[in-house]
Amino acid sequence: MTAISEAQPAAHAPRRRSVLARLKGNWLQFIMLPVALLWMSPLIWIVLTSLKTKAEVFDPEAGFLPQALNFANYPATLAVAPFGTYLINSIIVTGSILAAQLVTITLAAYAFARLEFPLKRLLFSLFLLQVMFPIYAIFLTNFITLREFGLINTLPAMIVPFVASGYGTFMLRQSFRQVPQELSDAARLDGCGHFGILWHVFLPLVQPTLIAFGIISVVTHWNDYMWPLLVTNSDNVRTLPIGLGLLAKSDSGADWTRLMAGTVIVVSPLLLAFVIFQRRFIDSFMHTGVK
Amino acid sequence: MATVILQNVCKSYGNRKTVHDVNLTIEDKEFMVLVGPSGCGKSTTLRMVAGLEDITAGRLTIDGRDVTDAPPQQRDIAMVFQSYALYPHMTAYRNMAFGLLKTTRLSKAEIDGRIREAAEILHITDLLDRRPKELSGGERQRVAIGRALVRKPKVFLFDEPLSNLDAKLRNRMRGELKRLHRELGLTVIYVTHDQIEAMTLGSRVAMMSKGELQQVGVPMDVYMRPANTFVATFIGSPEMALLPCRADAGGVLGHDGFAAGVALGGTELPSDVILGVRPEEVSFSRTAGMARGQVERSELIGAEALVEVALGEDRITVRSAVADAPEPGEQVGLDFDLARVRLFHAGTGQAIDRQG
Numbered sequence: 001m002t003a004i005s006e007a008q009p010a011a012h013a014p015r016r017r018s019v020l021a022r023l024k025g026n027w028l029q030f031i032m033l034p035v036a037l038l039w040m041s042p043l044i045w046i047v048l049t050s051l052k053t054k055a056e057v058f059d060p061e062a063g064f065l066p067q068a069l070n071f072a073n074y075p076a077t078l079a080v081a082p083f084g085t086y087l088i089n090s091i092i093v094t095g096s097i098l099a100a101q102l103v104t105i106t107l108a109a110y111a112f113a114r115l116e117f118p119l120k121r122l123l124f125s126l127f128l129l130q131v132m133f134p135i136y137a138i139f140l141t142n143f144i145t146l147r148e149f150g151l152i153n154t155l156p157a158m159i160v161p162f163v164a165s166g167y168g169t170f171m172l173r174q175s176f177r178q179v180p181q182e183l184s185d186a187a188r189l190d191g192c193g194h195f196g197i198l199w200h201v202f203l204p205l206v207q208p209t210l211i212a213f214g215i216i217s218v219v220t221h222w223n224d225y226m227w228p229l230l231v232t233n234s235d236n237v238r239t240l241p242i243g244l245g246l247l248a249k250s251d252s253g254a255d256w257t258r259l260m261a262g263t264v265i266v267v268s269p270l271l272l273a274f275v276i277f278q279r280r281f282i283d284s285f286m287h288t289g290v291k
Numbered sequence: 292m293a294t295v296i297l298q299n300v301c302k303s304y305g306n307r308k309t310v311h312d313v314n315l316t317i318e319d320k321e322f323m324v325l326v327g328p329s330g331c332g333k334s335t336t337l338r339m340v341a342g343l344e345d346i347t348a349g350r351l352t353i354d355g356r357d358v359t360d361a362p363p364q365q366r367d368i369a370m371v372f373q374s375y376a377l378y379p380h381m382t383a384y385r386n387m388a389f390g391l392l393k394t395t396r397l398s399k400a401e402i403d404g405r406i407r408e409a410a411e412i413l414h415i416t417d418l419l420d421r422r423p424k425e426l427s428g429g430e431r432q433r434v435a436i437g438r439a440l441v442r443k444p445k446v447f448l449f450d451e452p453l454s455n456l457d458a459k460l461r462n463r464m465r466g467e468l469k470r471l472h473r474e475l476g477l478t479v480i481y482v483t484h485d486q487i488e489a490m491t492l493g494s495r496v497a498m499m500s501k502g503e504l505q506q507v508g509v510p511m512d513v514y515m516r517p518a519n520t521f522v523a524t525f526i527g528s529p530e531m532a533l534l535p536c537r538a539d540a541g542g543v544l545g546h547d548g549f550a551a552g553v554a555l556g557g558t559e560l561p562s563d564v565i566l567g568v569r570p571e572e573v574s575f576s577r578t579a580g581m582a583r584g585q586v587e588r589s590e591l592i593g594a595e596a597l598v599e600v601a602l603g604e605d606r607i608t609v610r611s612a613v614a615d616a617p618e619p620g621e622q623v624g625l626d627f628d629l630a631r632v633r634l635f636h637a638g639t640g641q642a643i644d645r646q647g
Contacts (some may be wrong), residue, residue, distance in 0.1 A: 182376035185343050190390035191364040200389070204380040 006092075043267075050074070073261035080258060081243045082235055083265060090239040090271075093158045094221045099203045100163035101217055102210065108164070109172035110198050114184065124173075130166035130277035139230065146231060157231040158239065162221060168213045175206040211284040222270060240266040293319050293354045293445035293478045295340065302335050302348035302502075310335050312349070317446075320477045322472050328525070329484055332502035334450055337482045339446050341370050354445050364394050367487045369439035370448040373455060375431045377423040383434045384419040385439050394442075402441075409440040412471070429460045434472070449481040453488065464489060486526050490514065491520035498522050516633070520640040523567045523633060528598055532573075532607035534566040535637060547603025549582030553629050558645050563637035570597065570610035572628040574616065580624025586617045600625065 049057060050073050052066040077083065088170040106258065111117070112124050142161045143152075150223045179202055187197045203210070225241040232238050244266060295317040302310035310332040317323040325333040338344040340351060342363035358366045369390075377386050384406060391402045410416040413433040423431055432452065439447055445458060449468075453461045472479055483489055489496045490510045493636045498505040498513065498521075506518040517523035517531070524530045536544040538560040543552045546566070575598075583602040584607070596616035598609045600623060609625065617623050634643040 180374060180376065182372045182374050183378065185338075185341075186370070186372060186376035186378075189341065189363045189368070189370050192392035201378060204378075268543060291607070 022084070030070070046260045046263050048101075050264050054255070054256055054257050070257075074265070077247065077261040077265065078260040080255075080262075081246050083240070083243055083262070084244040085236060086238055086240045087265075087269075089155060089237060090222060090241075092155055093239055094218050096155075096159045097162045098214055098217050099261060101168055102214070104164045105168035105172050105213070106198065106203065106248065108169045109176055110194070110202065112169065112173045113176035115194075127166040127169050131170060139227070143230060153232050153234060153237060154215050155237050158224075158228050158237075161227070165213075165217070169218070171209055171213055172206065175209040176202055179205055206285040213279060219270065231274060253282045261273050294352075295354075295446055295478070295480065296350075296352045297336070297340070298350040298352075300301050300336070300339060300523040301347045302332070302339060302344060302345045308502060310339070313499075313504055315497055315507065316505065317478065317480055320476045321477055322469075322477075322481065322492055322494040324489040324496045325480065325482045325499060325503055326486060326489035326493075326525075327484065327499035331499040333482045333484075336499070337370075337379075337448055337450055337480060339481060340366075340446070341368055342366050343365065343366060364398060367445040368448055369442040370447075370450065371432075371435045371452045373451040375423070375435040375452075377431055377434055377438070377456075378425050382422055383415065383426070383437075384576075386423070386434060387419075387438045387555050389478050390438065390442055405441040405443070406437070409437040412440065413437050414473075425522045428456050429464065432456065432464060436468075440471075440475075445478060449479065451483055452481075453483070454485070468492060486528065490526070494528075500525075515631075516642070517567070518639045518642050520565060520567070520635050523635070523642075526570060529570050529608045529610075530634070531567045531569050532605065533612035533635070534563050534568065534602065534605050534607065536566050538562060538564045546582070548584055548605070549602065549625075550583050551627060551629065553632070553634070553645070558643060560634070560643065561636055561638070563636050564643065565635040565640070567635060568607060568627055569631075572609045572631045573609050574626050574628075575609065575611060575615055576624035576626045578624065580626050582625045582627070583622060584625060586623055587619045587621050589616050589619055591616065 048064065050067060051069050051071065052062070053070050054064060056062045108127070112120065112127075146152055146157050146160065151160065183201050183205075184197050187201045192200060223241060224239075225245065228239045229242055230244065231240070242264050244259065247262050248254050297313050297315045298473055300310065300313045301308065306560065313332075313336055313584070315323075325336060328331050334438070335344060339346050340353075342361060342365075342452050346359050346468075349359070350357065353366055377383075378389065387409065388402050388405045390399055395402075397405075406419070407416070409515065410419055413436060415433045415437060416431065416477055418430055418434065419424060423434070426434065432455075435452070452468075453464050456464060465488060468481075471477065472492075481488075481492060494512050495505045495508060496513055498518075500521050506522045508516075513522060514526050517526060521531055524533065534546055534548075537544045538544050540560075541552065542560065543550060544564065582602055584602040585600055587601050587606065588599040590597045590599075591613055594613070596611050596613050598611055599617055600607050600609060607625070635641060636643060636646065
């Protein structure tokens with residue numbers, strides 16, 4: 001009976017629904033398009049400016065688009081500072097931080113999620129406290145510690161302070177706690193110890209969280225300016241953002257075209273990675289609810 | 292062979308004792324069901340056998356070997372969990388292979404052989420490439436059982452494996468488990484809160500309550516001769532009616548609703564006893580009957596009717612033919628099958644054994 005009574009109105013529904021659906025879809029696009037443009041506008045502006053001549057940037061008559069595509073800014077930028085070295089340094093620093101963090105937060109999060117030990121709650125509170133502490137508040141102590149170890153003006157100076165992450169530990173602990181206890185039990189019966197359980201059961205199941213954390217970590221440390229500036233003073237250990245800084249405070253004032261070209265160089269590896277792994281990234285953030 | 296012996300096994304969490312002095316022997320090829328209400332310690336006991344919980348005090352041997360402190364993988368056991376606990380990121384095949392890869396030195400071909408064999412037995416050969424989320428509840432259940440089977444362990448542990456299935460499927464899986472036990476000659480310890488599962492599956496059942504063993508025996512024996520009022524009411528549906536009575540030396544029981552004499556065969560009765568009557572041990576009387584009461588409720592459940600009758604303050608359920616079922620409000624006479632009814636001490640709840 002119910003099947004018949006439901007089927008009848010459905011016969012008329014498709015046309016009405018499709019009009020509605022189209023309208024609804026359009027509405028969404030009307031809203032989304034300007035928002036997307038707004039978000040992309042700085043990037044578009046950067047790319048366009050990097051292709052202009054110096055004179056064009058300050059010419060009030062000049063249009064939004066460059067009159068001629070002028071790629072000369074790119075080689076010129078690379079000539080100002082050793083961007084190749086900076087790029088390699090950035091990759092080493094960001095990569096090392098991520099690799100070290102993944103190890104430390106995984107182990108710490110597993111301990112907090114699944115093991116019982118004295119002072120567990122207190123220790124976890126301290127981890128959370130670290131998240132709440134502004135990084136600038138511990139710059140001085142970190143700096144002194146590194147100087148004592150003789151690490152100032154080396155690549156490790158930019159890596160060591162960040163090898164652990166309270167935030168990452170917290171994120172991962174929450175994910176680990178979602179993994180059913182019976183799965184660990186089953187793994188124990190299947191002959192796994194703690195490391196086996198972590199490797200074979202927990203890590204595959206929290207991949208989205210790991211990716212989400214990885215993105216946050218890479219973006220943060222790739223773009224970090226303050227700390228690398230503080231602990232380095234020679235070209236061979238500096239990272240890309242500092243290279244940009246050099247362009248911005250040249251004696252003759254900011255060299256906008258080269259600065260923009262440099263910015264494109266700095267952000268393009270991340271942009272490229274994002275475009276390639278876009279779907280994975282979005283899935284991860286949807287899964288973990290991190291924004 | 293694979294005999295499991297628990298000797299004075301206890302479990303405490305801090306000061307809270309959850310399992311008290313359990314002494315239980317599970318014979319080789321036996322299907323032992325641990326049954327009891329939730330929180331009675333049955334799952335904890337099973338987890339201690341599995342090695343997932345430490346044994347606070349006591350001794351556990353499997354096949355003559357003391358495994359009280361052995362880690363799970365050294366006990367030669369396999370377990371099927373309530374939620375199945377299949378690894379979500381592995382296919383059914385990998386799920387079954389994983390434990391073998393970790394705990395044995397079998398070759399790939401041998402592992403494959405075992406998995407194919409188990410899959411054949413469980414009719415899951417077509418499902419081996421699927422991941423758990425692509426399987427239905429019943430299929431996951433089979434894969435979980437398969438994961439245990441391929442291990443060829445001495446003892447199989449089941450922790451409420453059927454409670455996540457719907458009634459029809461549960462029925463079928465019950466038959467399936469029974470078949471596996473019979474055909475493969477498995478030694479099984481099976482935990483459930485469902486007394487029907489306990490009655491139908493168990494070679495023997497062990498009733499637990501509040502962390503203590505109440506009674507161990509073959510299902511019909513536990514049903515016919517419950518050791519105390521707890522077992523009496525837990526096993527059997529609808530449950531046994533418990534009627535508090537005064538007893539005199541001659542074996543005559545006095546109750547608000549009736550007076551009845553029971554054969555004692557020399558046993559002395561305390562002054563206060565509880566008369567336990569199962570629904571099939573009481574019938575409607577054509578004459579005045581031993582007791583008279585008023586019908587409160589009458590449920591027709593197909594082949595038979597369950598009629599609840601008020602006897603003074605107490606209620607008693609009568610199993611009767613549908614045609615004989617009286618209407619609510621009717622006054623009826625009841626006859627007890629006095630040879631079969633059970634008597635319990637009113638104070639302790641322990642059964643009183645009547646000779647003869």
